[in-house]
Amino acid sequence: MPKDSFAPETAYELAQVNIARLKYPLDAPELKDFVDALDPVNAVADAADGFVWRLRSESGNATDVPVFGDSWLIVNMSVWRDTNALTAFMYQGQHRELLSRRFEWFERVAEAMTTLWWVPAGHRPTVAEAEERLLRLRAEGPTPYAFTLRTAFPPETSENAASQQVS
Known part of the structure; x- marks a missing residue:
């Protein structure tokens, strides 16, 4: 759970990205429970209080969206009203159950695989933007x-941070 939760004024929304390295191909029997849960969990997210947007491809989810040029990585990216809304979704219900099983399906990695940042309300981040943010966190x-x-x-600090570039 976060130490502090920040609720932005309407000028900002919270972007999040998390990536995972698959242990098996998506169509492998070892990933059946995970793949079968994607649509139901995404439906819960879409209906959650504070949910704004999530990355989707033609398939309806983002498992086929390339990230870091690595076909074994999958990406989840979404925008939320604030940290409270994201946390409430992450640690309750079916998402919490799946989170507890993540090491059955995904490799353990040493580097950061998740990051957050504030975006202007209405902005929908790109995968390239998410990769840049994750590299900076690392x-x-x-x-x-x-x-x-x-x-x-807090979101007020993002005004200055948004102008910084990865070196």
Whole structure:
């Protein structure tokens, strides 16, 4: 759970990305429970209080959207009203159950695979933007530019952070 939850004024929304390295191909029997749960969990997210948007491809989810040029990585990216809304969804119901089983389906990795950042209301982040934020988190740790639920920053700090570029 986050130490502090920030509820932005209507000028900002919270973007999140998480990526995972598959242990098996998506059509493998070992991933059946995960794949079968995608549509129901996405439906719960779509209906959740504070949900704004999620990345989707023609398939209706984002498992076939390339990230970091690695076919073994899958991406989930969404926008929420604030950290409270995201946290409420993440740690309740079927999503919480799936989260507890993640190491059955995904490799354990040492580097950060999830990051958050504030976006202007109405902005829908791209995968390239998410990759840049995640790389910055890996390089510098949590900053207003890219942070985690454990070390969150208020949206006001994102105005200055948004103009920073990855070096």
